[in-house]
Amino acid sequence: MQADFFAKKRRNSLAFLLALAGVTLIAIVVTEYDVAKGFTSVPDAVAWALGNFYPTQESLVKLPGIIDKLVETLLVSIAATTVGAAAALLFAILGSNTTRVNAFFGSISRGIATVFRNIDVAAWAMILLFSFGQSSLTGYFALFFGSFGFLTRSFVETIDEASSGSVEALRATGAGYFSIIFHSVIPSSMPQMISWVLFMIETNIRSATLIGLLTGSGIGFTFNLYYKSLNYDVAALVVLVIVAAILCIEAVSNYVRRVIL
CATH class of the missing domain: 1.10.3720.10 (MetI-like)
Incomplete structure (x- = not known):
């Protein structure tokens, strides 16, 4: 009985994760978000912040x-x-x-x-x-x-x-x-x-x-x-x-x- 309960919880968790992944994928397609460009632009953003966005005397x-x-x-x-x-x-x-x-x-x-x-x-x-x-x-x-x-x-x-x-x-x-x-x-x-x-x-x-x-x-x-x-x-x-x-x-x-x- 307890094994069935935990198996059901795992199935529900897996179903939720799959649904969440599906919604995320749909959002990426609809908004035309470039995932690769988003991640590769992070180093440039950090470099700009370190070079410009800091208090001076x-x-x-x-x-x-x-x-x-x-x-x-x-x-x-x-x-x-x-x-x-x-x-x-x-x-x-x-x-x-x-x-x-x-x-x-x-x-x-x-x-x-x-x-x-x-x-x-x-x-x-x-x-x-x-x-x-x-x-x-x-x-x-x-x-x-x-x-x-x-x-x-x-x-x-x-x-x-x-x-x-x-x-x-x-x-x-x-x-x-x-x-x-x-x-x-x-x-x-x-x-x-x-x-x-x-x-x-x-x-x-x-x-x-x-x-x-x-x-x-x-x-x-x-x-x-x-x-x-x-x-x-x-x-x-x-x-x-x-x-x-x-x-x-x-x-x-x-x-x-x-x-x-």
Whole structure:
């Protein structure tokens, strides 16, 4: 019986790999992608980057301005994530099977979160450009909507996994709805929720660079400005600053996770 089970898993895995290979082959044919040329061009690209795309002593003059734009990007990302997390917590409580008021409100909350989650932040930025133009506010709302959708789904799953037992125990003692929320759901789910928020901050900082290209703000716009003006040394410095910031944020995030989890 066990041998048949593993044989079936191997057949399913093989079928999936064959289907994936078929889709890849079709994509190569449809897009007329030259695989050989793609691989052989890598050494030339690396040689060009090593010969042109590196910061110089002259580019360091631009560092204070780059740092200012980086700080702007970091603040917008953190603000969008934390406000989105607050809204997501409310919708997650209403949408969770453990804490929902009724099935109707639960379905509405999940549906709204699904819509926001399945629209990429870049798409949100392009949609919002019509209303707010190229500004930091456009980037903020794009990151906020993306964070709200993702965190609502994550918080719903966290609440269902972390607090179902304690909620049932409190209900058996006759505790009220808000007493259950504040004395069981939030305390038991908070460490995992904080972990999700930290993950979302990291993701938004990366996404904010792309959003800046569309909204004309932040560190992404700074990179685009120098790259298009052929100032590759300054553009390389911008990239290094972004990488350093992401690594620092990730290190802090991992430390906080180790402390709270």
